[in-house]
Amino acid sequence: MRIQIFPIVIFCIFMLDSCSPINKKNRIKKTFELGTQKLGDAYYEDAIVLFSKAIEMDHELVDAYLNRGVAYYETGHYALALADYNHVRQALPDFNDVLFNRAYTYLAMQRYEMAMEDLQTLKKLYPDTALVYNVEGYLYGQQKNYGEAKKSFKLAIEKEADHFDSWTNLGVMNYHLKSYQEAENCFDQALQIRSNSPEVLNPLSLVYLEKGLLGKADSTIDVAIALVPDQAYFLNNKGLIQIRLGNYRLADSLINRSLQLDAKNVSAIENLALLKTLQ
Secondary structure, three states: OHHHHHHHHHHHHHHHHHOOHHHHHHHHHHHHHHHHHHHHOOOHHHHHHHHHHHHHHOOOOHHHHHHHHHHHHHOOOHHHHHHHHHHHHHHOOOOOOHHHHHHHHHHHOOOHHHHHHHHHHHHHHOOOOHHHHHHHHHHHHHOOOHHHHHHHHHHHHHHOOOOHHHHHHHHHHHHHOOOHHHHHHHHHHHHHHOOOOHHHHHHHHHHHHHOOOHHHHHHHHHHHHHHOOOOHHHHHHHHHHHHHHOOHHHHHHHHHHHHHHOOOOHHHHHHHHHHHHHO
16 A cells, blocks of 8 residues: 555655745746856757747746847747737837847837837937947948948947957948948958958958959958868858859859858849859
């Protein structure tokens, strides 16, 4: 008889312990912390699962909604990210930093008017913060309004002289405006802040290409690729440089590899079409 009862007694003790407020709080804390670790390590799907579990245990855990929103954003689930950010905004109306997250999400969804609404609020709250003007510049840049974008990035740099993203983005806007020397100067400033940054070296290689410095363009994109192998845009740009150098076979290999990594890369599709006319 005791043999039959013993496992039931252990089970009941376990159940009582697991349902205690202290134990539940610890489980929520551990789940949330593991989710945050996964988020930091870019295991976004795992992070989503863990934050969702934390929310199931505590529906008022606002930090979990915020972090899950970030994970959703990084995986391209923008509507779900927006829902989480809206929940945070409703639960903590004084936590204005979530408006940055929401503005980026609106931009990803091409809901420019909504993004601008959040940015106008942020400009009133943080008029001296470079990030506000950097996001505004990004908004204009997405709409291909490069002149207005350039003004916003310059304002960001006025607020914070060493704002890496703004120098980089200002360089990209100058590239689009075909102001290649200005673009090179901006990228040089960005590299002084963060040396050998692949996100700067990539567009800088295109500036060199437009200036006719083919060898310099090729060596610059090689450094970017060495730092971030199998990056679709880097490989495509390397392919374009090879087209200009007349290395068509290598260009074909690079551009096709770029398309394997990102089949929607419009620039790679255009470069491949150009290559076929030259071979």
